[in-house]
Amino acid sequence: MRVCILLYSTFIFFSTSTTAFAQTPAPFTLHDLGHGAWAAIDNPAAKAAQSGSNAGFVIGSEGVVVVDTFENIAAAQDLLDDIRQKTNLPVRFVVNTHYHLDHVAGNNIFAAAGATALAQQNVRAWERSENLKFFGSKITAKQTEAVQSLGLPSITYVHGVALYVGAQRLIVRSLPGHTGGDSVLYDPAANVVFCGDLFWNHTLPNLIDASTGPWIATLDTLLSDYPTATFVPGHGDEVGHAIDVREFRGYLAYLRTAIQKAQGEGKSGDALVDSVLPQLEKKYGSWNFFSFAKSDIAYTDAELRGKKRIPTPVVP
Numbered sequence: 486m487r488v489c490i491l492l493y494s495t496f497i498f499f500s501t502s503t504t505a506f507a508q509t510p511a512p513f514t515l516h517d518l519g520h521g522a523w524a525a526i527d528n529p530a531a532k533a534a535q536s537g538s539n540a541g542f543v544i545g546s547e548g549v550v551v552v553d554t555f556e557n558i559a560a561a562q563d564l565l566d567d568i569r570q571k572t573n574l575p576v577r578f579v580v581n582t583h584y585h586l587d588h589v590a591g592n593n594i595f596a597a598a599g600a601t602a603l604a605q606q607n608v609r610a611w612e613r614s615e616n617l618k619f620f621g622s623k624i625t626a627k628q629t630e631a632v633q634s635l636g637l638p639s640i641t642y643v644h645g646v647a648l649y650v651g652a653q654r655l656i657v658r659s660l661p662g663h664t665g666g667d668s669v670l671y672d673p674a675a676n677v678v679f680c681g682d683l684f685w686n687h688t689l690p691n692l693i694d695a696s697t698g699p700w701i702a703t704l705d706t707l708l709s710d711y712p713t714a715t716f717v718p719g720h721g722d723e724v725g726h727a728i729d730v731r732e733f734r735g736y737l738a739y740l741r742t743a744i745q746k747a748q749g750e751g752k753s754g755d756a757l758v759d760s761v762l763p764q765l766e767k768k769y770g771s772w773n774f775f776s777f778a779k780s781d782i783a784y785t786d787a788e789l790r791g792k793k794r795i796p797t798p799v800v801p
């Protein structure tokens with residue numbers, strides 16, 4: 486699995502043609518979740534041509550709703566092509582689960598196909614500004630222009646919205662944790678929750694914008710409201726179920742507890758990271774993206790000290 490979002494590949498981000506990948510495995514694999522719901526799971530075998538995140542779509546009786554549009558623009562076109570193979574119904578809506586580039590880079594592909602993008606209001610506010618930080622201080626003019634050309638949601642909401650595509654009713658809810666502007670989409674017919682990056686399946690999360698306390702409460706809400714659902718993660722090689730969401734909740738809780746203990750022992754900075762890292766490795770060393778461990782510790786240390794920088798929310 487490619488390291489997402491901290492190491493954007495310019496090759497992928499600016500790709501608009503699948504021609505170069507003709508001999509490589511598909512950037513994602515589709516998983517049939519029943520009742521017209523599909524998960525598009527990032528394919529590690531595609532290496533540099535991976536989609537960069539997971540996505541999904543729901544085919545209703547009068548249209549299609551897409552959840553997230555990948556980091557790899559060529560993969561977004563592939564996703565649209567795959568949908569076109571399955572139905573001639575219009576792609577009515579794109580729901581962006583949050584602003585991170587690896588979930589919105591293909592928005593323009595779906596806009597060109599006539600879809601309306603919608604998201605929590607902070608997504609629109611942050612998409613073309615906060616995404617710049619992932620390129621670091623050496624960001625090029627081309628990268629800046631690409632971020633500032635990202636397709637924005639044209640409908641925003643604060644707490645959520647219901648979408649109707651014929652008989653199908655889909656529920657979009659905003660919940661805190663990963664960025665402060667995250668949403669999930671629940672499909673009651675298929676009993677599927679498209680989680681975006683509020684759920685990483687056996688994968689260490691990127692906590693750059695996170696508030697882990699509210700995030701744990703969000704996971705409790707999801708587990709309580711959808712105990713038997715299939716959960717499509719934003720990252721991770723498979724769809725999950727309640728047991729997997731509980732394990733992810735366990736990671737965040739363990740991280741906080743280990744850091745609080747180290748803080749209580751007077752540790753800070755590198756000494757704190759050095760004391761917590763072996764504990765994390767013992768328990769979670771086999772998870773994907775373990776390379777996020779050091780930054781997860783540092784961000785959560787800052788959060789627990791009340792010193793974490795998070796993006797400024799829009800005032801409703």
Ligand SMILES: [Zn+2]
Pocket residue numbers: 583585663682691
């Ligand atoms: Zn994210």
